[in-house]
Amino acid sequence: MDGVELLTIGEIAARSRLSPKALRLYDRLGLLAPARVDSATGYRWYRPDQVERARLVALLRQLDMPLARIAEVIALPGEQAAAEVAAYWTGIEERHAVRSAVAAHIRDRLSGRRTHMYEVRTVDAPEQAVLTERRHLLTDELPRWIPAALGRLTGVAGECGGVAGAPFVVYHSDMSLDTDGSAEACVPVADRAAAQAYVTAATGGGRTADLRVEPARHLAYVRITKAQVAHPQILSAFQAAEEWISARGLTISGPCREIYFADWDAASASDEVCDIAFPVE
Structure with missing residues (x-):
């Protein structure tokens, strides 16, 4: 370091607005190694050109990075x-x-204020063969996984007679931002035999789908717009359906689901795209 005037740890701390304690930590982590360390005392010296790097580290820490x-x-x-x-x-x-x-959402729920009133309807859904993909996920992983999984299953259905109904996602267990739960993407398929042959042949590393029969169900559902699909707004729709079911003395007989009946990419925020549905008895 001949010809270069080194800075003490106190001087670089003052110029970078980092504490000496932070500088020692960043040295241990390899973020900001001193130019020289006294072998006897452990005292650190820094080059003047390291001030800018130290300031950058300090700024990034202000972003909680x-x-x-x-x-x-x-x-x-x-x-x-x-x-x-x-x-x-x-x-x-x-x-x-x-x-x-x-x-x-929590504020509205605690205050009893409803920003949107939902109409609950019922429908009889027939038995159908569905190609499925099941995964354990956190809530914030759903927006990426759902379209990707339904896209993969739609591609498989195209080789098995085509898609025979609206794709949907079944929630087999509760999930949150911290605790994962089981979600199942489902695409109804037109040719059950062809789908079974595909799944059987694809067993192993190339398998992208399973096949099962979704039984006929009586569904109570709420229809929502694209904007309302976002979490946590969607929770209000689930709550509205559950309250309607309870008020009429009905029993929920299976896991809840989201049924995507519209072209998501072509829809605007105010277009209806999804049904929040519960099987009921």
């Missing part, structure tokens, strides 16, 4: 690092939006 991710960001070239920060902050904003919606 985990230290492991900070290490990844500062190791990237400028444009890639900027893109990674943008992706991280987009995720933060999305989670904040979800929490804001949850808070509004």
Whole structure:
């Protein structure tokens, strides 16, 4: 380090607004290694050009970015690092939006205020053969998994006589942001024999679907728009259906489901796209 005037840990702490304790932690984690360490005392010195790196680490910590991710960001070239920060902050904003919606839903529920009144209807659904894909998921994984799973199953159905009805998702157990639950994507298929042959032949690594028979059911359902499908707004629809069923002395006889009867991509936020349904007796 001949010819370079090194900074003490106190000096770089003052310039970067990081505490000496934080600097020692970042050294242990490999985020900001000092230019020289005294072998006898353990005292640290830093190069002046490390001030900017220290300031960047401090700024990223203000975003509550985990230290492991900070290490990844500062190791990237400028444009890639900027893109990674943008992706991280987009995720933060999305989670904040979800929490804001949850808070509004809880407030309305506690106050007894309803922002939307739902009409509950009933229908008899016939027995049908369905191609299925089942997965354990958290609530925030559903928006990505549902369209992907239904897309895969629709592709298989295309080789088995085509799709014979509206695709749907069955919830076999409760789930939340912290606890996963069992969800089953289902696509009715026209040719049961062809679907069975496909599933049997695909047993093993290439298998993308199972086949089962969904029994005939009497359903009580609420129809909702694309905007209302988002969590937690959708919980109000589930609650409305459950209250209607209870008020009429009916019994829920199977797991709840979301039936997607419209073209999701072509629908606007105000278009009706989904039925929230409960099998009842």
